[in-house]
């Protein structure tokens with residue numbers, strides 16, 4: 376057994392864009408930083424990200440005000456405007472930092488960054504790499520940078536729970552590669568453990584996306600918010616392969632068309648993702664079909680502009696220059712998460728969150744395309760600045776203001792106590808995962824109702840009683856995490872009796888101004 380790492384200034388849980396951006400910056404500040412990740416460093420969801428990073432790197436006709444307006448419109452009334460302002464203003468600087476650290480983005484013939492338009496964007500502002508292999512390039516650059524700067528890199532260590540003493544977070548309990556339980560103590564812990572797409576049977580997320588960070592935060596008593604908003608990407612390839620191969624939104628940005636079962640167009644391809652996925656789900660339901668079509672046959676230079684998508688399609692025998700591509704929505708991004716202030720501080724002193732695991736207020740009820748990598752880099756960096764300045768507790772900024780009733784943007788708050796089903800540890804965890812995924816897909820997907828959510832809730836409680844108990848076995852612990860996150864998502868979805876952003880209730884089909892509020896959940900308390 377290797378010796379326990381010494382006490383650190385900052386432990387980062389997760390190795391995607393948020394975690395590694397933070398770790399690299401922390402080392403620049405002279406902080407002793409460690410990164411804990413359950414796979415290899417590069418095995419984060421970030422490497423699956425395709426389209427790119429939305430950031431205003433040129434002026435007219437674009438501006439940060441326009442980027443702000445597009446983000447707020449996509450978020451359907453629940454974005455925190457101060458957080459979005461931070462995102463759009465600081466984003467361009469973080470992209471330039473990445474370039475300085477060696478990330479290589481695609482350029483046009485004049486040598487300028489090549490910018491793409493995507494759904495919900497009123498201007499071309501998406502920076503990309505390798506066509507739509509942007510996440511891969513970012514992960515490559517950050518893994519290289521962190522390798523020479525972090526004090527400790529703990530790969531294949533599974534972070535099980537947060538260490539809490541005297542109401543403060545003081546480290547992490549993890550299981551090392553040899554199966555030994557270890558305590559890592561630190562002044563600060565940053566959760567950057569990504570999302571929870573594995574809640575669903577049909578997802579674009581890799582098998583590692585099991586909501587570990589969100590579940591750890593809930594168990595430690597931290598507040599989470601907006602967790603009912605799971606975003607479904609409209610154009611996942613309809614194919615048995617899992618995770619579902621993603622056909623990037625950039626394809627529609629370049630003119631690819633959506634066609635229904637009769638070959639007819641039925642929605643504006645460049646509206647935000649929630650609108651497109653909902654239109655597709657309704658059309659599929661009405662026609663009783665399992666997929667629709669993406670027609671990219673009119674795109675010039677497909678293979679040159681989208682080499683990775685071309686290669687993926689070739690593997691399954693499809694040629695985008697001649698074939699329409701079968702598509703269906705797939706769970707893609709958890710818009711809510713651990714509630715933070717504008718610097719990533721959570722309700723538990725010493726605990727910080729950034730990236731998909733966090734609710735920084737920038738995504739509201741539905742994330743704008745290509746704002747996720749940006750979110751990770753901007754808020755990961757802000758966490759480090761706050762830690763370096765000696766902060767430990769959250770301030771009343773960003774969405775955290777809603778807890779103190781001081782949110783000036785009219786977004787209310789409702790606090791909910793999450794009742795955690797009595798957990799058990801019987802049975803095969805992979806069977807538990809599969810049963811959960813089927814139930815969530817059937818009952819808590821793009822379209823939901825009071826009835827379907829009641830079924831989801833009963834299923835989650837029943838399965839949790841069999842599989843949801845704490846464990847130091849990573850497979851079992853992942854499944855227990857999924858059950859806890861599912862319980863939170865479904866509980867919030869039951870309470871939101873309206874349709875907004877990525878949450879559509881058949882029994883409450885319109886938005887309700889009185890429910891323009893954040894649902895904030897904490898385990899066991901109101």
Ligand code: SIN
Nearest residue numbers: 425426623624744745
């Ligand atoms: C895509 O390329 O369509 C995905 C990008 C994102 O999730 O914003």
